[in-house]
Amino acid sequence: MVALDLDTDKVVPLCVQVVKSKGYTEDTRLGNWKLAIGAAVIAVALLAQFYPKKFPQNREFLLGCIALYPYILLNLVLLILSYTKEKDAILFTHPPTGSFNSTGLVISSKLPRFLDMYTLTIASADPQSISANKPVHFTKSVTKWFTKEGVLVEGLFWKDVERLIDDYNSERKSK
Template identity: 75%
Template sequence: MATDGGGGGGASPPAAKKKANLLDPYSIKHLLDDTVSDVVKSKGYTEDTRLSNRKLVLGAAVIAVALLAQFYRVKFPQNRDVLLVCIAIFVVLNVVQQIVSYTKEKNAILFAHPPAGSFNRTGLVISSKLPTLSDMYTLAIANAGPLSKSSSEPVHFTKSVTKWFSKDGVLVEGLFWKDVEKLIDDYNSEHRSK
């Protein structure tokens, strides 16, 4: 297990202790993902919410169609055609929402715009994995526009979560911040070398 370490190379992590249930991989992943978001934002990146906003609009459209089907003024036998159209639209919108999640989001935990003053026009996609019966956490940083001329190779690391947590389940943020900051710096140096 990790021991208490110093702060990260850039901005220091918050003073409050973050704790996870070490028997729950979802709790561990959620805590690590939240901390990754904090580190990325401390490096000058801002969150890109365009995809989540589009998903919210799709969800609102699905709800509107369901409400129309439920509260249409005409009762059942006469509103059969309206119900069939609503069901078809409902299914199509849900399929579109699943396709967007599967193709765009994948394992992404954060989409970020480039920092202010950066020459890069595309942001970052930060994704993570923590398999259910494993302690190996994988964090990856890729370009949000992989077909862009300015895109660089994705970078990633895979490490055991035991390196960042004490026996009590407290996250040793200094160690984790250093690893995440190093990964961001590796990505940026790869980008500069191109």
């Protein structure tokens, strides 16, 4: 078996482009929350680092910043957000403009280590919504989208992602 040097870094941005070309806009709320929490973590760390007193006198303050409350708590919140909301998602969207649909999409991808089988999943951003649909996915070998030199054939990948979005939308119409 020959190891390929595939440029898989282009797959996710291309997938995002395809979804946006279908009229969906990116929902950045979760990312913004994570950035705000991360900034708060950094602020606590900077406050602990540059507190006006030197080490023996600021010991209680440092313990309060690091061990007791803000630093660990905020990092725990980031971890919980990653595991419960984000999971394998690469894109969250709003519904298309002018659509009767009240929920956007969650696009997730998986490429297990040491395997060539890539799974792309499209699901509703709000599974409890009345306009939510069952998730659709495909699993395909990444070798179908790359040349022997490891260059992504964007047109093939684009068509597969478009077909998956159309499958999701046609499933909704058949409800």
